[in-house]
Amino acid sequence: MTTNGVAEDSEYPPVDQATLRQGLQTVRRRRWYLWLIILVYMPLMMTAMKFFSSVAVAFLCWCIVMVVIVGFSALARCPRCGNYFHMHGLTLLYLRKCLHCQLHVCADKRLDGKQ
Numbered sequence: 001m002t003t004n005g006v007a008e009d010s011e012y013p014p015v016d017q018a019t020l021r022q023g024l025q026t027v028r029r030r031r032w033y034l035w036l037i038i039l040v041y042m043p044l045m046m047t048a049m050k051f052f053s054s055v056a057v058a059f060l061c062w063c064i065v066m067v068v069i070v071g072f073s074a075l076a077r078c079p080r081c082g083n084y085f086h087m088h089g090l091t092l093l094y095l096r097k098c099l100h101c102q103l104h105v106c107a108d109k110r111l112d113g114k115q
């Protein structure tokens with residue numbers, strides 16, 4: 001039996017649905033930005049090679065944007081436990097569950113389906 005995605009015997013207090021949804025939307029949005037910047041790499045480099053003699057500037061710009069997006073996505077906090085969703089210590093893992101409380105990144109959608 002779960003309450004708002006939290007098992008009744010969980011060490012984490014129940015979170016209201018709006019907070020859970022807003023927090024997980026932030027996590028998902030930042031994950032999508034990360035995927036987007038990864039997918040943009042090849043078309044960007046091909047375009048840079050076609051129009052410019054060097055791709056160094058485009059690569060440097062891509063790297064800077066990538067570092068910023070990785071930083072934002074890594075620092076997204078879990079709405080249930082308050083820890084970083086994708087970071088545990090210095091370990092950065094982009095799994096679909098919180099590395100601390102195992103909250104699924106789509107837990108709010110699953111709750112909507114049950115109601």
Ligand SMILES: [Zn+2]
Pocket residue numbers: 078079080081082083085098099100101102103
């Ligand atoms: Zn968590």
